[in-house]
Amino acid sequence: MARWIRRRQGTDRLPVTLERRRLYILPTRAGLAFTALLFLMLLAGLNYANSLALFLTFLLTGFALVVMQQCHRNLLGTEVVAAMAPAVFAHTTGALQLTLGNPDEAGRLRLEAALPRSTVVWADIAPRARQRLELPVPALARGIARIERLRLSTAYPFGLFRAWTWVHTEVTMLVYPHPHGRLPMPADSARNAGARAHTGAGADEWAGLRPFRDGDSPRQVDWKAYAREAPLLVKEYVQGASELRMFDFAELHSLDEEARLSQLARWVVDAEAHGERYGLILPGVRLPPDRGPEHRHRCLAALALFGLGGGAP
Numbered sequence: 001m002a003r004w005i006r007r008r009q010g011t012d013r014l015p016v017t018l019e020r021r022r023l024y025i026l027p028t029r030a031g032l033a034f035t036a037l038l039f040l041m042l043l044a045g046l047n048y049a050n051s052l053a054l055f056l057t058f059l060l061t062g063f064a065l066v067v068m069q070q071c072h073r074n075l076l077g078t079e080v081v082a083a084m085a086p087a088v089f090a091h092t093t094g095a096l097q098l099t100l101g102n103p104d105e106a107g108r109l110r111l112e113a114a115l116p117r118s119t120v121v122w123a124d125i126a127p128r129a130r131q132r133l134e135l136p137v138p139a140l141a142r143g144i145a146r147i148e149r150l151r152l153s154t155a156y157p158f159g160l161f162r163a164w165t166w167v168h169t170e171v172t173m174l175v176y177p178h179p180h181g182r183l184p185m186p187a188d189s190a191r192n193a194g195a196r197a198h199t200g201a202g203a204d205e206w207a208g209l210r211p212f213r214d215g216d217s218p219r220q221v222d223w224k225a226y227a228r229e230a231p232l233l234v235k236e237y238v239q240g241a242s243e244l245r246m247f248d249f250a251e252l253h254s255l256d257e258e259a260r261l262s263q264l265a266r267w268v269v270d271a272e273a274h275g276e277r278y279g280l281i282l283p284g285v286r287l288p289p290d291r292g293p294e295h296r297h298r299c300l301a302a303l304a305l306f307g308l309g310g311g312a313p
Helices: 002-009 029-048 051-075 223-227 257-273 293-305
Strands: 024-027 079-084 092-102 108-114 121-125 129-139 143-147 150-154 161-167 171-176 195-198 205-211 233-240 245-248 278-282 285-290
Touching: 002 161, 024 029, 024 051, 029 051, 051 108, 051 150, 051 161, 092 108, 092 121, 092 150, 092 171, 108 129, 121 129, 129 143, 129 171, 143 293, 171 293, 245 257, 257 278, 257 293, 278 293, 285 293
Parallel strands: 245 278
Antiparallel strands: 024 161, 079 092, 092 129, 108 121, 108 150, 143 171, 150 161, 195 233, 205 233, 278 285
């Protein structure tokens, strides 16, 4: 059934508006029980020629038809605006960030979103508004986790019918190696002859101010200058003979491949947390020393894709 739906709908390119031809609707268990009750009421009304019982049966049947139409309408026209999955570490739970939109004047209640064999997340979307949902995605091993489809459904109102659809969009989630290891971080044997710029506590001399960059510590921001309506600036210090840390895959010859990657990931996370400059050396990949969120991502991405044919990040 899943393959037939995929062939019928094809791959979706976001944003996608849920049209009538791609929605499916069937009674729930409560709806089947309600149908059986109506059938028994119809038999009893016909058997005893009871006009009141027949009237109540037809009234409840009309109620069920209205509920079916309202359930289908609650999902019809919903917009799937965006879907993305930020990178996470292995042995944790990631999140598919799904953004739904409601272009109509009426609200949409109890919309449900879920991945195959995963927990259902529901939301109410106000008129002409958007709602962001986070669907849990288990990250079992390093590499690339592919999310090929997700289900949107609703049983509102009364839970007698369930309307649903599948959205087929290629979303990939990068899974970093699990940071684990107890070996001490190595330091580069070579020292700079001159001073290196370093923004951190315990610096020797104040060198000046520079524009704020992502990853800078708020403690180093010149808040007094910012209060005088100056741009957001960071205090820069000079520290002579500071170390550059180079993390080399080949030096961890006593560990197996996955243990090496986990140890390297541990060093990258710790060095970034301490505000140090660090580089990474893998077979076929060399990342020069740097720091900041982008450099941290490049190093961890290289570790995540190592040996999987993904190439350098």
